[in-house]
Amino acid sequence: MHNILSHMGERIGHLVLLATFSGFVIWYARDAWLAQDEVENMLLIGPISALVLILMAGIAIRQIRLMIASGPRRADTAPVADAVETIRSRYGAVLSATFLGLYVASMPLIGFDVATALFVAAQMVLQGARNILLIVFFSALVAILPVLAIEQLLSVPVPTTVLP
Amino acid sequence: MIDLAAVGDALGLLGSNPMAWIVVPIGLLIGLVFGVLPGLSVPIAMAVFLPFTLHMDFLSAILFLTAIFTGGGFGGSVPAILMNVPGTTAAIATCFDGYPMARQGRHNEAIGMALAASTVGTVIGYTLLLIILEPISRFVLQLGAPEMVLIAVAGLFLIAVLAGGYFVRAIIAGGIGLLIGTMGMSSSGVMRGTMDSMYMLDGIETTAAIIGLFAASEIFALTRNDYIVSNSEARKVRLASIASGFAHAFRRWGLMIRGGLIGSLIGTVPGVGSTVANLVSYASARATSKSADTFGKGNPDGVIAAESANSSSEGGSMVTLLALGIPGGAGTAIMLGAFAMHNVTGGPRFISDNKDVVYAIIGGNLVQAILLAIMGILFLRIAVMVVQVPLRYLLPVILVLTVLGSYALSGNMVGPVTLAGGAILGLIMKHFNYPIVAIVIGLLLANLLEGNLLRTYQLSRGDFTIFFERPICIALIIIIVLAAVLPAVTRRIKARRPA
Numbered sequence: 001m002h003n004i005l006s007h008m009g010e011r012i013g014h015l016v017l018l019a020t021f022s023g024f025v026i027w028y029a030r031d032a033w034l035a036q037d038e039v040e041n042m043l044l045i046g047p048i049s050a051l052v053l054i055l056m057a058g059i060a061i062r063q064i065r066l067m068i069a070s071g072p073r074r075a076d077t078a079p080v081a082d083a084v085e086t087i088r089s090r091y092g093a094v095l096s097a098t099f100l101g102l103y104v105a106s107m108p109l110i111g112f113d114v115a116t117a118l119f120v121a122a123q124m125v126l127q128g129a130r131n132i133l134l135i136v137f138f139s140a141l142v143a144i145l146p147v148l149a150i151e152q153l154l155s156v157p158v159p160t161t162v163l164p
Numbered sequence: 165m166i167d168l169a170a171v172g173d174a175l176g177l178l179g180s181n182p183m184a185w186i187v188v189p190i191g192l193l194i195g196l197v198f199g200v201l202p203g204l205s206v207p208i209a210m211a212v213f214l215p216f217t218l219h220m221d222f223l224s225a226i227l228f229l230t231a232i233f234t235g236g237g238f239g240g241s242v243p244a245i246l247m248n249v250p251g252t253t254a255a256i257a258t259c260f261d262g263y264p265m266a267r268q269g270r271h272n273e274a275i276g277m278a279l280a281a282s283t284v285g286t287v288i289g290y291t292l293l294l295i296i297l298e299p300i301s302r303f304v305l306q307l308g309a310p311e312m313v314l315i316a317v318a319g320l321f322l323i324a325v326l327a328g329g330y331f332v333r334a335i336i337a338g339g340i341g342l343l344i345g346t347m348g349m350s351s352s353g354v355m356r357g358t359m360d361s362m363y364m365l366d367g368i369e370t371t372a373a374i375i376g377l378f379a380a381s382e383i384f385a386l387t388r389n390d391y392i393v394s395n396s397e398a399r400k401v402r403l404a405s406i407a408s409g410f411a412h413a414f415r416r417w418g419l420m421i422r423g424g425l426i427g428s429l430i431g432t433v434p435g436v437g438s439t440v441a442n443l444v445s446y447a448s449a450r451a452t453s454k455s456a457d458t459f460g461k462g463n464p465d466g467v468i469a470a471e472s473a474n475s476s477s478e479g480g481s482m483v484t485l486l487a488l489g490i491p492g493g494a495g496t497a498i499m500l501g502a503f504a505m506h507n508v509t510g511g512p513r514f515i516s517d518n519k520d521v522v523y524a525i526i527g528g529n530l531v532q533a534i535l536l537a538i539m540g541i542l543f544l545r546i547a548v549m550v551v552q553v554p555l556r557y558l559l560p561v562i563l564v565l566t567v568l569g570s571y572a573l574s575g576n577m578v579g580p581v582t583l584a585g586g587a588i589l590g591l592i593m594k595h596f597n598y599p600i601v602a603i604v605i606g607l608l609l610a611n612l613l614e615g616n617l618l619r620t621y622q623l624s625r626g627d628f629t630i631f632f633e634r635p636i637c638i639a640l641i642i643i644i645v646l647a648a649v650l651p652a653v654t655r656r657i658k659a660r661r662p663a
C-alpha cells in the first residue's frame with residue numbers, strides 16, 4: 001500500500017511541478033507581452049514559451065496515462081530503521097532545503113549573525129551532532145568569522161543583531 | 165607574426181622588474197583562496213585587490229591581476245571536485261566527473277589532474293595569444309550580432325549532449341533557464357518579470373542561481389552521510405596520488421591540447437568566455453570518447469577536458485582586452501579598470517605602440533602557469549584535507565559561505581534569495597530527472613542570445629536570410645548542422661558494422 005501511494009505521489013508530484021513550470025511560463029510570457037506587445041520584445045520569449053509549454057503538455061499527458069494504466073502493485077516490505085536514522089536519511093535533503101529557506105528568510109529580520117548561528121546549529125543537529133557545548137561554540141564561530149570577514153575585508157555592510 | 169626585437173625587450177622588462185615577481189605568487193595565492201571558497205568569485209577578488217595596483221607599475225599591476233585570475237581559475241575546481249559546488253562558473257563541467265571521482269575516493273588524483281590541465285591550459289592560452297594576437301583580433305572584430313546568435317545557438321546544443329538520457333526534460337529545463345535568464349530589463353529597455361521590484365531590474369543573479377542549483381544537487385543529498393568519502397582509508401591526503409593524477413593528465417596530451425584550443429578560441433568571444441568553454445570542451449571530449457558512457461561517473465578525461473579549457477580561455481579573453489580594449493567578462497572588465505588607473509587604453513594602438521609590454525604580460529603569464537603548478541601542489545595538500553572533516557561541520561560551513569558569498573556578490577539580499585531559490589528548485593528538478601546543467605546553460609546564454617537576436621532583427625529589418633548572407637554565419641551554420649548530424653550518422657555506421 002505504501003509503495004502504491006508513493007508511486008502515485010511521485011507522478012502527482014511531477015504533475016504539480018509541470019503545473020508550476022507552466023504557470024511560470026504563462027505568467028512570464030503574459031507579463032512580457034503586457035510590457036511591450038511587439039515582435040522585438042517577444043522574439044525569444046514567445047517561441048521558447050510555446051515550445052516549453054507544448055513539451056510539458058506532452059509529458060503531463062504521458063504521466064496521466066501512466067497513472068491510469070498502472071494498477072495496484074504488491075507492496076514490498078520496507079526495511080525497518082530506527083526513527084532518527086529514518087528522519088535523516090529520508091527527509092534530510094528536504095529538511096536541509098527548508099532550513100536554508102528559513103535561514104535566508106530570517107537573515108534581514110534577526111540579523112545575519114543570529115540567523116547564521118541558528119542555521120548552523122539546526123543543520124548540525126539534523127546531521128547527528130548531539131554535544132550541546134560543541135554545537136553552541138561551533139555555530140557561534142561560523143556566525144562570527146564569515147560575517148566579520150565580509151564586513152572588514154570586502155567592506156560590505158551586513159545587518160547584524162549581536163555583532164557590532 | 166612574432167616581433168623578436170619586442171620579445172627581447174619584454175624579457176628585459178621582466179628581468180628588471182622584481183616587483184612583478186613579488187606580486188605574482190601573492191596574486192596566485194589570493195586567486196586560489198577566493199576560487200576555493202564557493203560564492204566568492206574571481207572577479208570579487210580582483211575587485212577587492214584592484215586599489216592595491218595603484219601602488220604598482222603597469223606591468224606588475226596586470227601580472228598581479230592575471231595571477232589572481234589564473235589562481236582563481238584553478239581554485240574553483242577544488243570545491244567542484246570535493247563538494248560538487250563550482251567555486252566559479254568556469255568550473256561547472258569540472259563537477260560532472262570530478263565529484264564522482266571524489267566520492268570514489270579518487271579526489272587526490274582528480275585534483276592533481278585538474279592542476280595539470282589548468283597549468284597546460286594556461287600555457288596553451290597564452291602561447292596562442294603570443295602567436296595569433298593580431299589575426300584573431302581582426303577576426304573577432306568581424307563577429308556581428310548574427311554570428312553571435314549562431315554562437316549562442318551552438319552553445320544551446322550542449323543541452324542535447326549533456327541531457328543524460330532525458331532529452332525532452334533537458335529541453336524544457338533549458339527553455340525555463342532561457343526564460344529566467346531574460347527576466348529584468350531587456351536590451352531594448354523593456355521590464356519583464358520584475359514584479360515591480362527594483363531588485364529585479366538586472367534580472368536574476370546568475371552566479372548565485374548556478375551555485376544554488378548545483379549545490380542543491382549534492383549538498384542536500386549529503387545530509388545523510390557522515391563524510392564526503394565514505395571509505396576512511398580513501399579519505400587520506402596523499403601527495404603521491406596528487407602527483408600521480410598530475411602525471412596522468414600528461415598522458416592525455418591530445419585531450420589537454422584540444423581543451424586548450426577550444427578554451428582559447430571561445431575565450432576570445434566577448435560575453436561567452438570560460439563558462440561556456442569548459443562545457444563545450446567537456447561535451448566534445450564526451451562525444452568523441454570511446455567510453456562516453458563513463459562520463460558523469462568519474463571519468464578522468466572529463467576533468468582534464470573541462471579544466472584545460474577554462475584555464476586557456478583566460479588567454480583568449482586577453483586577446484579581446486589587449487587587442488580591442490573590449491572586456492570579455494567580469495575579470496577582464498576589472499583589468500580594464502587597472503588599465504584606466506594607469507592611463508593606458510587597450511586596443512590596436514596599444515599593441516602596436518607597446519609590443520614589449522604585451523609580450524612581457526604574455527611571458528609573465530607563462531611563468532605564472534609554472535608557478536601555479538608548484539604553488540597549487542603545496543596549496544592542495546591543505547585544501548584536500550576538507551574530505552577528512554565530518555559533514556556535520558563541513559556542510560553548514562559550505563552553505564553559510566555560499567549564502568554570505570552571494571550576499572557579498574550582490575551587496576543585498578537578492579543574492580541569498582536567488583541562491584536559496586536555485587537550491588530548492590535544483591533539489592526538485594533533480595528529483596524528477598530534469599538535468600540541472602540544461603537550466604544552467606539556458607541561464608548563461610539567455611542575454612547573449614536575446615540581445616544579439618534583437619540586434620540581428622533590427623539590422624536585417626526582420627529578414628532572417630541575413631544568416632545566409634555572411635560568410636562566417638554560413639561557416640557557423642555548417643558547423644552546427646554537422647555537430648547535430650554527425651553523432652547520429654556515426655552511431656548508425658557503427659551499428660551497421662558487423663561486431
